[in-house]
Amino acid sequence: MWSSAKRMVRPKIVLFGDSITEQAIRPNGWGVPLANAYSRRADVICRGYGGYTSSWAMFLLPQLFPLDSTEPPIATTIFFGANDAALLGRSSERQHVPIEEFKDNLRTFVLHLKECSPTMQIVIITPPPIYEEGRVAYAISAHGESASRIPERTNEVTGQYADACIEVAKEMCVWYINLWSKVQDTDGWQTKLLRDGLHLTTEGNTLVYEEVIKVLNEAGLSADSMSMDFPHHSKIDYKHPELAFQKND
Amino acid sequence: MWSSAKRMVRPKIVLFGDSITEQAIRPNGWGVPLANAYSRRADVICRGYGGYTSSWAMFLLPQLFPLDSTEPPIATTIFFGANDAALLGRSSERQHVPIEEFKDNLRTFVLHLKECSPTMQIVIITPPPIYEEGRVAYAISAHGESASRIPERTNEVTGQYADACIEVAKEMCVWYINLWSKVQDTDGWQTKLLRDGLHLTTEGNTLVYEEVIKVLNEAGLSADSMSMDFPHHSKIDYKHPELAFQKND
Numbered sequence: 001m002w003s004s005a006k007r008m009v010r011p012k013i014v015l016f017g018d019s020i021t022e023q024a025i026r027p028n029g030w031g032v033p034l035a036n037a038y039s040r041r042a043d044v045i046c047r048g049y050g051g052y053t054s055s056w057a058m059f060l061l062p063q064l065f066p067l068d069s070t071e072p073p074i075a076t077t078i079f080f081g082a083n084d085a086a087l088l089g090r091s092s093e094r095q096h097v098p099i100e101e102f103k104d105n106l107r108t109f110v111l112h113l114k115e116c117s118p119t120m121q122i123v124i125i126t127p128p129p130i131y132e133e134g135r136v137a138y139a140i141s142a143h144g145e146s147a148s149r150i151p152e153r154t155n156e157v158t159g160q161y162a163d164a165c166i167e168v169a170k171e172m173c174v175w176y177i178n179l180w181s182k183v184q185d186t187d188g189w190q191t192k193l194l195r196d197g198l199h200l201t202t203e204g205n206t207l208v209y210e211e212v213i214k215v216l217n218e219a220g221l222s223a224d225s226m227s228m229d230f231p232h233h234s235k236i237d238y239k240h241p242e243l244a245f246q247k248n249d
Numbered sequence: 250m251w252s253s254a255k256r257m258v259r260p261k262i263v264l265f266g267d268s269i270t271e272q273a274i275r276p277n278g279w280g281v282p283l284a285n286a287y288s289r290r291a292d293v294i295c296r297g298y299g300g301y302t303s304s305w306a307m308f309l310l311p312q313l314f315p316l317d318s319t320e321p322p323i324a325t326t327i328f329f330g331a332n333d334a335a336l337l338g339r340s341s342e343r344q345h346v347p348i349e350e351f352k353d354n355l356r357t358f359v360l361h362l363k364e365c366s367p368t369m370q371i372v373i374i375t376p377p378p379i380y381e382e383g384r385v386a387y388a389i390s391a392h393g394e395s396a397s398r399i400p401e402r403t404n405e406v407t408g409q410y411a412d413a414c415i416e417v418a419k420e421m422c423v424w425y426i427n428l429w430s431k432v433q434d435t436d437g438w439q440t441k442l443l444r445d446g447l448h449l450t451t452e453g454n455t456l457v458y459e460e461v462i463k464v465l466n467e468a469g470l471s472a473d474s475m476s477m478d479f480p481h482h483s484k485i486d487y488k489h490p491e492l493a494f495q496k497n498d
Binding site for chain 1: 257271274275276278281282284285288289292294295298299300301304305308309312343344479481482483485487490491493494
């Protein structure tokens, strides 16, 4: 594995999504403990794009996941829907994606990733629920008293987008996390797990991390099952260090 | 920049070093705010190897930084010396690297990285100081009362390795951070910035982050000066989203 002939390339786990993924690498984000869990085993790479819908993300797909890559990710999380579920006729209507188009986009993502690598583990994460009062309060804090008192998203409609994620995941035999439902299992989720009615608090990030690592473990990608890149220092014979680096597999 | 002809590849900043670098991606580590600072601009990639000396890291060099890479890092931190400075005749003597060999190793690292990419910004970070009582206390906590009361490293000798880093950095015209000295500028650094006489506390990690980002900014690699990968969502015309992805530079 560490011979000069075969180059050791560390596997990649890619987080593909909207702002909830972009914020995964903030110090309290869900990507941080994930990257640490795979320390020296896999690189966790953030490809989150705040405000993006699945339709806009479609333009990124060939760039982020080139089909001719010799090093495709071993796993990818697909985490869209929060923006797509914005309602027509409300303040974020430019982000609205009809639910059938959303489902088609998810299918395209999965097919593209499978084409990149048939063995890639794919995890669709549903959008979290919406706490509508939290969204209105956020709008007022951001835009002042003139902000609309009608939330741009509702929990009910976002739930339909969450269902769509699960439907596509089942149809295409990929993993999924029903975050919309899991978040609502916690008492006080509205402010305990969400900070503005949509984005995650530290506790909400912890929940996502725990769910993602659980699925990756189930998918056979536990960190423990993966080899560390290069030997542990205790395995190096200090008189003959070269021996530790001559392993062939 | 986002045309299909030219693939957009996000630049990489690589952290190369020993355990203090391996721990940079722990939730309180110095790599976490760094990765966040370069969100959507550069990937911060951790290549830290606990317990490794600069001599053992030499075996990793061609694998981690292949000369034929078409995407070499735009910046690399080199952060060794803490293990190399372990003293002969004490409990970690297997990690001891004579100071002249340490300097030669650093020179080889720099030359190799420059060969990878002549424009790569290289930052040598000196080892932090040693709080000798903290090392002994740590040894007792780890190995019990039978542990040696003589620390395996001294602050004085580690200071010589820090000086060696600075000498090589100046000689080879690369950036450096005198962490050995900067840590000791803080009152109570012994336990405020170090948790076991050697590794960093949360505050110590913050100091390293601040120093690294300061140097990267001076080196012309401030996040603000780098373009975000793909347009901000507010720039996307929702009726003609394709227009936002057709820019050519």
